[in-house]
Amino acid sequence: MDPILILLLAMLGFMLIGSLIAIETRDLLSSVICVGAVGFGTSLVFLLLGAPDLAITQVVVEILVLVVLVRVVITRRDETHATSRSTLPVGVVLLALGVMAAVVFGALAGGPEEGALRLRPFGDPLMSAEVPAAQLAPAGRPDLAPAGTCSASVGGAFLEQGLAQSEASRGTGAANYVMGVLLDYRAYDTLGEATVIFVAVIGAYAVLRKVGRSRHAGNESDR
Amino acid sequence: MQGMSLIVKNITRVVAGFIILFGAYIVLYGHVTPGGGFAGGVILAGGLALVVLAFGEEFARNVLTHDVARLADSMGALLFLLVAVLGFMGGVFFTNFLPLGDVGALLSAGTIPIANLGIGIKVGAGLFGVFLALAAFRRATSGGSAAHGRLP
Amino acid sequence: MTLQMVPYMLTFLLLVAGLYAIVAKRNLVKVIVGILILDYAANLLLVLTGYRTPPAGQAPVAPILTGGAAQAQELAATAVDPIPQALVLTSIVIGLSVAALVVALAVRLYEKYGTFDTELMRNLKG
Incomplete structure (x- = not known):
């Protein structure tokens, strides 16, 4: 059996236990620290799956999240004993979520063999399949198509053509293919991401601003 | 909040420069080695957050202010957009119009290092700005009682 | 169900755990924890x-x-x-900024009501 798969299953089990503790514990500080453990576990899994970019980013993001959350929680004690909502029975919520997960997972994992929306077995991505390379030709120039076969997924095509400098396909020239995809092939994604960060930062500023509607102490309701 | 103990301050003096340097390295070499603008930007924000935590709010108010963070945030976004618009020299938005160079060299891959720099500055400044807002907010409320915490 | 599908299944369980915390918990910090766990699970599923x-x-x-x-x-x-990997790289940073925004909202609510408990907030007539 594949040792990487065993390690992966062990790490996923650790993360599952950590997340359950984080959700169910009464103490908010322990909850935050457990979610930190889950985040560092995610980083290790990324490293295990051959994604060092993601591992670096996840570690640093986790540190920042942990600093902010611990700072928020450590000075604000909140002694609430009932942790679940009184209006929603826990059993109903768990049943609904379980049915939803089973249906989605069943649809993804057990679909038709040739369907487009189907999870392939772990370790055998779509890019391992091969199709005729004529699909790579630019629009209107079928004579520029390379001969033979190419990968069935876009990721495989990016890997194969990443360094090409011909008329038919110009690669990025970046040794780190992830950065090539992120900032050249799919740079619109990155533009949208920058916009999302901008909006989130503006929202946080607006929520936390000190100069706001002034409130006369005592003679006005809290609204 | 007036900073942490002497030990924390001294360690921060030694370490903070290296953290910033590591973040800059991760940003600049993003197209050659693992890393890139996102990871490097978050590392920069983490290093600056360490400085603010160790030296306290006074330091943040004098040196690393909201205005600096906001300015750097906008400058990073503008740099990225400038790279995108200059792509019209090659025909369309976001074209990689610079020569590609040798694989693995620092000056290679066309516009990717410049875009990486813009993204790194933008992510670092944006996240550091949010952190600064959270830290300053806590200082404002922990002084008096919660009801009178909001400053006029 | 072969062994090759078990990692996907465990990730789905992680996703359900995060969703459960968002839906059923009444403490705002627990809701933030649920959002973070949901984020990790979605990223993991994509990378897997x-x-x-x-x-x-x-x-x-x-x-x-x-x-x-x-x-x-x-x-x-x-x-x-x-x-x-490229998609998840943006998703991680977006998750961080969204978490910062939610933390800012939670801190603001705590300052106003003195508690993280959403049901108590409702009783206090906000």
């Missing part, structure tokens, strides 16, 4: 779909060229998929 089993006896190959241009063909035959 791009993994390619390396040749026997070797470690997984990251899509990064370390040995110069001569190595490119070999890398294209063995490396894992770079597309999900």
Whole structure:
């Protein structure tokens, strides 16, 4: 059996236990620290799956999240004993979520063999399949198509053509293919991401601003 | 909040420069080695957050202010957009119009290092700005009682 | 159900755990924790779909060229998929900024009501 798969299953089990503790514990500080453990576990899994970019980013993001959350929680004690909502029975919520997960997972994992929306077995991505390379030709120039076969997924095509400098396909020239995809092939994604960060930062500023509607102490309701 | 103990301050003096340097390295070499603008930007924000935590709010108010963070945030976004618009020299938005160079060299891959720099500055400044807002907010409320915490 | 599907299943369980915390918990910090766990699970699911089993006896190959241009063909035959990694890289940072925004909202609510409990907030007539 594949040792990487065993390690992966062990790490996923650790993360599952950590997340359950984080959700169910009464103490908010322990909850935050457990979610930190889950985040560092995610980083290790990324490293295990051959994604060092993601591992670096996840570690640093986790540190920042942990600093902010611990700072928020450590000075604000909140002694609430009932942790679940009184209006929603826990059993109903768990049943609904379980049915939803089973249906989605069943649809993804057990679909038709040739369907487009189907999870392939772990370790055998779509890019391992091969199709005729004529699909790579630019629009209107079928004579520029390379001969033979190419990968069935876009990721495989990016890997194969990443360094090409011909008329038919110009690669990025970046040794780190992830950065090539992120900032050249799919740079619109990155533009949208920058916009999302901008909006989130503006929202946080607006929520936390000190100069706001002034409130006369005592003679006005809290609204 | 007036900073942490002497030990924390001294360690921060030694370490903070290296953290910033590591973040800059991760940003600049993003197209050659693992890393890139996102990871490097978050590392920069983490290093600056360490400085603010160790030296306290006074330091943040004098040196690393909201205005600096906001300015750097906008400058990073503008740099990225400038790279995108200059792509019209090659025909369309976001074209990689610079020569590609040798694989693995620092000056290679066309516009990717410049875009990486813009993204790194933008992510670092944006996240550091949010952190600064959270830290300053806590200082404002922990002084008096919660009801009178909001400053006029 | 083969062993090859078990990682996906565990990730789905993680996703359900995060969703459960968002729906059923009344403490705002627990809701933030649920959002974070949901984020991790979604990222993991994407990266898992791009993994390619390396040749026997070797470690997984990251899509990064370390040995110069001569190595490119070999890398294209063995490396894992770079597309999900690029998507998840943006998703992680977006998750961080969204978490910061939610924390800011929670801190603001605590300042107003003196508690993180959403049901108590409702009783206090906000």
